[in-house]
Amino acid sequence: MILVRPSTEILHMTADGLRLVEAAGRTCYKSEGKTTEDSAPQFVAMLLGRGHDSVLEHASATVRFICDRGVSHEIVRHRIASFCQESTRYCDYTGGHVQFIIPPWVSVYPGVCENLPERVAGYTDDHAWLTAMHGAEQAYKDLRSLGWRPEQARAVLPNSLKTEVVMTANFREWRHFFTLRCAPAAHPQMREVAVPLHAHFAARFPEVFGDL
Numbered sequence: 001m002i003l004v005r006p007s008t009e010i011l012h013m014t015a016d017g018l019r020l021v022e023a024a025g026r027t028c029y030k031s032e033g034k035t036t037e038d039s040a041p042q043f044v045a046m047l048l049g050r051g052h053d054s055v056l057e058h059a060s061a062t063v064r065f066i067c068d069r070g071v072s073h074e075i076v077r078h079r080i081a082s083f084c085q086e087s088t089r090y091c092d093y094t095g096g097h098v099q100f101i102i103p104p105w106v107s108v109y110p111g112v113c114e115n116l117p118e119r120v121a122g123y124t125d126d127h128a129w130l131t132a133m134h135g136a137e138q139a140y141k142d143l144r145s146l147g148w149r150p151e152q153a154r155a156v157l158p159n160s161l162k163t164e165v166v167m168t169a170n171f172r173e174w175r176h177f178f179t180l181r182c183a184p185a186a187h188p189q190m191r192e193v194a195v196p197l198h199a200h201f202a203a204r205f206p207e208v209f210g211d212l
Contacts, residue, residue: 001137002097003110004162006071006189008197009064017059017171017205018044025055041207048211056171056208063197064166068101070159071189078177081169088161089151094144098137099162103129104192133160171208174201178212 014020018040025047026032047055065075076083102108106126113130136158143153169177178201180186181194202209 001113001133002099003102003108003113003133004066004099005110006065006067006101006193008066008193008200010061010197010200011064011166012062012168013204014059014061014171018207020059021047021055021171021208024058025052028055044207048208053172053175056175057173058170059208060168060170061174061201062166062168064164065193066101066162066164067193068103068159068189069157069161069163071101071187071193072163072165074181074187074190075165075167078167078169078173080173081167083168084166086164088154088157088163092144092150093137094141098133098140098157100133100158100160101162101189103160104188129160132158136161171205175209175212178209182212 022035022040022043023032025043026035044055047053065072067075072085076085097112102110106129108126108130113134136156139156140153143156144150178194178198181190182198186194198209198212202212
């Protein structure tokens, strides 16, 4: 089996997102003539201050998440978004190692995990998780060898299974995403990907995401 850390990658962001939001928003006020080279930040701040968040829907971003299946189930609950996700129906994991996401409370190193009996000597809580993942991988491969299709054998794969999700959403929905998923009450594994991702968004567009 292969143990991996969760991560995110910004695949695309609307170029000149603030200018686009400003151009759309000024249509409402017919104030296009007040547009200058540096007017967008102040105008967008004014919109947010008045609660006119809908104008942010004209700009969008696309992000690739590498996370476990449990986290992905929370990500795809954001309805005003588009998703593509690695399919356990059509992806066959018998050709190599099954990949699992390391939970933040488990102290193991990423990489190929071999010689499992040596790794689990002493049987700590961390090693108990390793043993469970090894058992899931072996059960999956055993079922495939018995003729089960990937969509059937996936029944034994756990929430820790690594998955990839590509999410596209407008800026308004990303604000909602970060408000929920970076909160102290959010799941630790969700915060593990959401908090650093928010930092990237806030650095790129502080006028839109810096207040969260």
